[in-house]
Amino acid sequence: MQSLYFTLHFSTTSLVVPLFIGLLLILLSFKVLKWNFFYLHPKDKRLPPGSMGWPYIGETLMLYSQNPNSFFSIRQKRYGDIFKSHILGCPCVMISSPEAAKSVLVSQSHIFKPTYPPSKECLIGPEAIFFHQGPYHSRLKKLVLSSFLPSALKKAVPHIESIVIDTLSTCENKTINTLQEMKKYAFDVAMISAFGNNMELEIEEIKQLYHVLERGYNSMPLDVPGTSFYNAVKARKLLNEKLKNLIQKGRESKEIRGDRGLLGVLLGSEDGKENHLTDSQISDNIIGLIFAAHDTTASVLTWLLKYLHDNHDVLEAVATEQEEIRCRILEANRNLTWEDTRLMTLTSRVIQETLRSASILSFTFREAVEDVEFEGYFIPKGWKVLPLFRNIHHSAALFPQPHKFDPSRFEVAPQANSYMPFGKGAHSCPGNELAKLEMLILLHHLTTTYRWKVMGSNDGIQYGPFPVPKDGLPVTLFPINKT
Ligand code: HEM
Secondary structure, three states: OHHHHHHHHHHHHHHHHHHHHHHHHHHHHHHHHHHHHHHHOHHHOOOOOEOOOEOOOEOHHHHHHOOHHHHHHHHHHHHOOEEEEEEOOEEEEEEOOHHHHHHHHHHOOOOEEEOOOHHHHHHHOOOOHHHOOHHHHHHHHHHHHHOOOHHHHHHHHHHHHHHHHHHHHHHOOEEEEHHHHHHHHHHHHHHHHHHOOOOOHHHHHHHHHHHHHHHHHOOOOOOOOOOHHHHHHHHHHHHHHHHHHHHHHHHHOHHHHHHOHHHHHHHHOOOOOOOOOOHHHHHHHHHHHHHHHHHHHHHHHHHHHHHHHHOHHHHHHHHHHHHHHHHHHHHOOOOOOHHHHOOOHHHHHHHHHHHHHHOOOOOOOEEEOOOEEEOOEEEOOOOEEEEOHHHHHOOOOOOOOOOOOOHHHHHOOOOOOOOOOOOOHHHOOOOHHHHHHHHHHHHHHHHHHEEEEEOOOOOOEEEOOOEEEHHHOEEEEEEOOOO
């Protein structure tokens, strides 16, 4: 009996397995055909060239199994400046010509709305500026921009300078993880731009909760107890309460608003019922600002140290420019001012070239709100559209020898729409002047007082979440002997 059973079992298996595989193959090829047919021939319109990859997973695995920049540039070479793909569950059109990127971000921005995964929107807060268009967005943008006017930035210089001096002195004669140190620096500056220099008790608690939130933001959105995402959702709720207390205090004591960063500006906008911003509108935008300001600036600062380390001539030229400014400051027996930073021409070009070369925001996401005829192609409603900043910044036609770190290329203004490290159009970065100011102040003290040596292997890139030098660029920082 038993042997019969096994024989029967075996013979059944030998029939079932090939049958199952055969069926699976037929099903898959049908799915692939249907998948591609579906995307190749909607309503007899011409979609951009490109591959939609496998059913459902599209080209996501390919994107994640290689350097994302190679993924995009290989496809650009194969299909041209506009091509389609399917990543992270969404059909997409990738765009790498300056004119087409401008159309998406500026001229036709009403058709292409910003889009973010729901988990990110829930953690930052749905009323934050990034997620909106139209009058609410314009109103917020004016308020945010007003907190980064030169008049506001001038006042921030002494505070930023004192953070720089503290940061550098604690790193002296140590091997540090550059990215981690730059994150601390950028975070402290972001807190000043959000709340001013008034360090109340709540601010310390807000800092702790923000770090829990940040960990969850960059993890799998799994809302199950014990996961980073779950803890982040809890931290976000607590953050709301802390922020509510601060907002309440701010509403009661009107006179100190001027020194309270974006919080003061948002509270100050309440000049009547019509213009009233609710507590959650204020807190979502405060959290949003800290998010936008923090990892971005830290990643670029890390690249700055890497490029200056690898390009000795450029480092010496920057040091000479900064030394001249330092001598003037010492002679006048004063601290660094906003006006000094306006004289840092060569250092500014180094920052411009770092932003181009590193292109830490390789692309941004938009979504077509209706069917669109675009540059001779059809983009269906709901498709994502990705202007590829990095591909544009690395085009040899726009930036000759794109892989060379050459700040002198910015002695001449770049071709229109070819340089967008801070985006373009209504959603372009309102914090760009602050970010550059942070870099200038750090470079002033770093290059006039210190040198640094990269430890370990010098090359390689990691993604966390932005591209940064491998292992966060470990360096040893040592003071230079001055006579
Ligand atoms: C080097 C550092 C930075 C880089 C490379 C950067 C880049 C960008 C880019 C490319 C965008 C546009 C995204 C899009 O169109 O989808 C953006 C938006 C934004 N950035 Fe920055 N950013 C940096 C630093 C900052 C800082 C320091 C702040 C604030 C203190 C800030 C606040 C914002 C905000 C609020 C938005 C949203 C604007 C809107 O939706 O209207 N960023 N940033």
